[in-house]
Amino acid sequence: MSAADDTQLALALARAAGAIAIEVRANGLLEGRALGDAGDKTVNAFLMAALRQHRPEDAILSEESEDDPARLAHSRVWIIDPVDGTREYAEGRDDWAIHIGLAVDGRAHTGAVGLPALDVVLTSTPGAPVSAPPTRKMVVSRTRPPAVAESVSAALDLELVGMGSAGAKAMAVVRGEADAYLHSGGQFEWDNCAPVAVAQAHGLHCSRIDGEPLAYNRAGASLPDLLICREDLAQPILRAIAQ
Structure with a gap:
């Protein structure tokens, strides 16, 4: 099974899941927390069924499904968040x-991130390094920005x-709309x-x-902090954090 095959599957799943989420939101029958729950559960049901059909030998870790510790014995684990945000x-x-996402031997190997409201999906197909002019912007959580x-x-x-x-x-950095994304204070692998x-x-x-x-596919699945940034900013940001 090639990386290209996995990327194409991730892309197809992200597109289809995005369309489902948009439809659930657009019908106007739910709002607030009920809408969020419905979007999460509906998209998760689709993704779990599709992955089990197309990658039956792989394990799955999803925010919206009960964690199966048997995944820890697998080299290949699909790590998904049906609706992030x-x-x-x-x-x-x-x-x-x-x-x-697909983790292989504990590393993020393949991925697709859909931004359905923008009709955009970005994948792990190797691309040119981000070359947009620096923005001097760093994106952080809008509700829990880290100190x-x-x-x-x-x-x-x-x-x-x-x-x-x-x-x-993260995709704001990939798309050149920001130079860095910094998070501290709690995340999970998905x-x-x-x-x-x-x-x-x-x-x-x-x-x-x-x-x-x-590192991915660990017991507990907590991965509380993260830095994604332009390569030229990595060491300055890491030094600033350490100080």
């Missing part, structure tokens, strides 16, 4: 995402921009596996905020 999705905003971001912002003169989904923030796979394929730095590599 459920609050933004339910509020009718654009900054939510569909995450379809360390204030220090980094002041040290490096970066404007902080609040945004919803982790996938939306929040960043697919975004990291896509960001890496476009030449961006991806690590923990202490510079350590990101």
